[in-house]
Amino acid sequence: MKTHRSNPIVSLVSRMVSPFIMMFALYVIFHGHYSPGGGFQGGTLIAAAIILVRLSEGSDTAQLQFSRSWGTPLGSLGVLIYFGTGLAAVFMGGRFLDYAALHLAHHASMSRSYGILLVEIGVGLAVTAILVSIYDNLLEGEADA
């Protein structure tokens, strides 16, 4: 935005709060089996933290934190982790997303827990990257007009 003038209070507080939002997002992702939450919600929270810094610092300065060009690769990596986990279960003799066939731990239940965690990390990455790149695409449309 051309008319952006930074407000020091807003910029300080959003830079201070943004890492804590990200930490809470990791808690939501990693604790998603036991409590409300999961990959989608955690990814949305990480995207909210990144977009908060973009709003307060201006989009050009915030490129240092999360570059505009990372959106598509990270989103693709998230989808790859999801389908890689599912297809790895198929190749190891189970069904699609059959975590017990992955043999990540001794017990089948622990193996399912780790498999769900892998899938949630993939979903979180994809959601974060895609939401941030949606925000960036909206801003690019504004700059052209």
Add this chain to the structure above:
Amino acid sequence: MGISSIIAVILISLGTFFMAVGSIGLIRLPDFYSRAHAQGKVDTLALILIILGLMVYEGFTLNSVKLLLIVVFVALTNPTGTNALTNAAYRFGLRPWFKRDQRGQKKPGGRK
């Protein structure tokens, strides 16, 4: 009913009172800046008092530590949001309301 329950009830009642004051201010005050003044300060205090009351009621557990974190972040972010709103309104050119505007042509809403 122990002493902690009594303290919790007092704190939550105070918080509810301040929240009611903030809501009345939101309805009764004349323009955007004074409404933001009412909401930004009084609602933060009300929320802090209510959550402190819940912490006292809960005791020293993990849940009350989470509530303490909520208090810290509400105290940080709520006034900052109010500051951002009023700053944006001031830059946009919204004039504050003055009492002499009532006698002139200006409406007490005070738009631009």
